[in-house]
Amino acid sequence: MKSFKQPFKIGKIEYTNDWPVYHHFDPSALSLPAEIHSDLPANLNRGLLEETLYLTPVSSFAYGTRSSDFWLLPDLSVSAKNAVGSILLFSRKPIAELGNGTIALTNTSATSINLLKIILNKRYHLTPEYISMDPSLDEMMEQADAALLIGDHAIAAAQKDTGYIVTDLGQEWKSWTGLSMTFAVWAVNKQFAATYPEFVTETAQQLVKSKQRSIADLNPVIQEAQQKMGGDHAYWKHYFQQLWYDFGEAEQKGLALYFQYAYELGLLDHEVHMELWTDNTLTRVNE
Numbered sequence: 001m002k003s004f005k006q007p008f009k010i011g012k013i014e015y016t017n018d019w020p021v022y023h024h025f026d027p028s029a030l031s032l033p034a035e036i037h038s039d040l041p042a043n044l045n046r047g048l049l050e051e052t053l054y055l056t057p058v059s060s061f062a063y064g065t066r067s068s069d070f071w072l073l074p075d076l077s078v079s080a081k082n083a084v085g086s087i088l089l090f091s092r093k094p095i096a097e098l099g100n101g102t103i104a105l106t107n108t109s110a111t112s113i114n115l116l117k118i119i120l121n122k123r124y125h126l127t128p129e130y131i132s133m134d135p136s137l138d139e140m141m142e143q144a145d146a147a148l149l150i151g152d153h154a155i156a157a158a159q160k161d162t163g164y165i166v167t168d169l170g171q172e173w174k175s176w177t178g179l180s181m182t183f184a185v186w187a188v189n190k191q192f193a194a195t196y197p198e199f200v201t202e203t204a205q206q207l208v209k210s211k212q213r214s215i216a217d218l219n220p221v222i223q224e225a226q227q228k229m230g231g232d233h234a235y236w237k238h239y240f241q242q243l244w245y246d247f248g249e250a251e252q253k254g255l256a257l258y259f260q261y262a263y264e265l266g267l268l269d270h271e272v273h274m275e276l277w278t279d280n281t282l283t284r285v286n287e
């Protein structure tokens, strides 16, 4: 049986987008030693897949690559019902004219870079060349006709008046499919969950409570975001209200379609069956 190193590292996306889930979360209040490990999504993805992190938010796509090894926490996600505000394609030409060009993709993402490929291929029938780069808009636009940024890198780039056309991929997905899009999910290593089921349930409950408190009063996270990134109160209020942190039927339906399209395009080599961690899982594991 694999042993899991304590204190347990609980992943956190370094970007502003998941702050509401963590603002009132205190790992020292959990019943086993745990600490928060904050990192870029691509690094959290690697941590989950290489088993140095056992419970963490990850790119939905990264979860999809090895879904049968992980449970999903049921009430948590980083989703958008429409525009997301921080998954942005910057381009010199309208999206429909990017077919013969080169698109630079941020190396911090897994979900959004594949979402862009899905949208361009299936909605616009385009297959441009893609290159992966560090998230620096100026350098990306020196080498490409368009650049995809996510998270705080996208927000910071959009604050400047660059003159580029800006396309929000949450909005593109919604206007095309009519569904929400889930960019990140909270995944738990199944072996870890089998060893520490109470800890998983307790952590999930505390994260959900923190999320609910933040949503009931966004002011603390808005103030923190203003201090870190600038921008006014109204901007951040709108940003956190566009984001959606539940993972119910509607969010699962949108994500299932994304996984299906990713499979159809060969971006994923298998169909994804999402499995949620529930109290029944806890009962089953204990039997």
Ligand SMILES: C=C(O[C@@H]1C=C(C(=O)O)C=C[C@H]1O)C(=O)O
Binding pocket: 013, 015, 017, 041, 058, 059, 060, 078, 084, 086, 087, 108, 109, 110, 111, 112, 113, 150, 151, 152, 183, 184
């Ligand atoms: C809404 C966002 O969601 C995210 C997008 C991710 C991705 O594209 O892989 C991963 C985690 C989240 O940070 C964002 O980054 O702006």
